[in-house]
Amino acid sequence: MIPRHITIDAGNPYELAKFWSTVTGWPLGDGDEPGDDEALVVAPAPVPCLLFVAVPETKSVKNRVHLDWAPTERTRDEEVERLLALGATIHEDHRQPEGPGWVTLHDPEGNEFCVERSDAERSGQAGLEG
CATH class of the missing domain: 3.10.180.10 (2,3-Dihydroxybiphenyl 1,2-Dioxygenase, domain 1)
Incomplete structure (x- = not known):
């Protein structure tokens, strides 16, 4: 088994994914846009991607x-x-x-x-x- 994503709860998935994309130098997922409930930072294989998912609580x-x-x-x-x-x-x-x-x-x-x-x-x- 290989991990596919590391999933992180977020208040604003797109903005947090942009931060982590800049930190890592890895691109955002195709089609990710502001306001989306999920945003992906695509890691190079075999590293798992970072998936940011909207949650209501802080x-x-x-x-x-x-x-x-x-x-x-x-x-x-x-x-x-x-x-x-x-x-x-x-x-x-x-x-x-x-x-x-x-x-x-x-x-x-x-x-x-x-x-x-x-x-x-x-x-x-x-x-x-x-």
Whole structure:
């Protein structure tokens, strides 16, 4: 069995999908438009797509599942700054002075996600010590 989608409840599926499309660089689904009850961010195979589905209630408690991301083209700290500029907010900062750690962010609707160090940072490659 292969996961097809990761489904995320949303107040405004299209707007949240646009945010995540910008974050990931993955395109929106064909035909998705503002006001739709669902919006898809199409991931490259074999990664599951992100499906945003309209729900009437707002988020009220911590997510029981969240996504952990590791940047591929930037350091963790550069990626956090990019995401903040796109509309994310810091929830908890677990970075340590010697480099390890992660940052837990909220997307524009308050869903938690984490940004970890890149593979290059974890392997100690020069120029990416974040």
